[in-house]
C-alpha cells in the first residue's frame with residue numbers, strides 16, 4: 001500500500017483528494033491544523049505550516065501532495081510569505097528525509113497575462129501579483145531542494161477549480177441566489193475552469209504515471225469567458241444573470257491580487273495532462289450540472 005501525505009486536507013480540493021486517494025486504497029496521512037479534522041477518516045497529524053518544528057514522527061511517504069495555502073483573498077503580503085513561502089520551507093524541513101516525491105499545487109496565475117494564444121507548459125512564468133510571486137518562490141525552493149536531495153518533484157497548475165464547496169458554492173452560487181453577485185469588469189475575459197473531480201484525478205494521475213521533473217496545466221481547454229460561465233451557472237439554478245461591477249470597486253472589496261488574477265484573460269491547452277488523464281467533464285457544460293446535482297443531493301440547493 002502506497003503511503004502519502006496531504007497538506008491542506010481540510011480544504012475544498014484537499015478534502016476531495018483525500019477521499020479519492022482513500023477510494024484507491026492509499027494509506028493517507030493528513031496535515032490538519034490543531035482542532036481541525038478531515039471529512040474522510042484517516043491518520044491525522046495536527047500542525048501548522050508556520051511552525052518551524054513541524055514533524056511527522058516515524059512516518060515515511062511515497063509522495064507528499066502539498067496543497068495547503070492561503071488564498072489570494074489574503075491581502076497581507078507578510079501573512080502570505082509566512083504561510084505560503086516560509087510554511088513550505090518548514091514543511092520541506094520536516095519531510096526531506098521522509099518522502100520519495102513531492103507534488104506541489106499551484107495555479108495558472110504563474111503565467112501572468114499571456115495574451116490571446118492558448119498557453120501550454122512551455123510558456124514562461126510571468127507572475128504579476130504578490131500572491132503568485134510568493135507561490136512561485138515556494139515552487140522554486142522546493143524544486144531546487146528536491147534536486148539536491150534526489151526527491152522527485154512535479155508541479156500542477158490548476159485553473160479555477162469549481163465544485164460543491166470553495167469559491168463556486170460560497171461566492172458564486174450563494175450570491176447568485178441572493179442576487180448579490182456582480183461580474184468584475186463585465187466578465188468578458190477567458191478563464192480555464194476545471195471540475196474538482198478532474199483537478200484531483202489529474203493530480204493522482206501525475207503521481208501514478210511518475211510524471212516527475214515536469215509541470216502540468218490542469219484545466220479544461222474549452223475557451224469560455226467568465227460571463228458565459230456565470231450565466232450558464234445562473235441558468236442551471238434558476239437565478240437571474242448578474243450585472244457588472246467596475247474592477248476598481250471589486251478590488252476595494254476583494255483585494256487587487258484576487259481581481260487581477262480573476263480578470264486576466266487566459267486560454268489554455270490541456271494536451272499534456274490529457275496524455276495521462278481523461279477528463280470526466282471536458283467542459284463546464286458537463287461539469288456544472290454534476291456539481292448542481294451534488295449540491296441538491298446534499299440539500300445545499
Ligand SMILES: NC(=O)c1ccc[n+]([C@@H]2O[C@H](COP(=O)([O-])OP(=O)(O)OC[C@H]3O[C@@H](n4cnc5c(N)ncnc54)[C@H](OP(=O)(O)O)[C@@H]3O)[C@@H](O)[C@H]2O)c1
Pocket residue numbers: 007008009010011012013014032033036047048049050066067068069070071083087105106107108157158159160161162166167
Ligand atoms: N480553488 C481553486 O480554484 C484553486 C485554483 C488554483 C490553485 N488552487 C490551489 O489549490 C490548493 C488548494 O486550494 P483550495 O481551494 O482547496 O483551498 P482552501 O479550501 O482554502 O484550503 C486551504 C487548505 O490549506 C490549509 N492551510 C492554510 N493555512 C495553513 C497553515 N498555516 N498550516 C496548515 N494548513 C494550512 C487550510 O486549513 P484550514 O482548514 O485549517 O484553514 C485548508 O486545509 C491551494 O494551494 C490553492 O492555491 C486552488
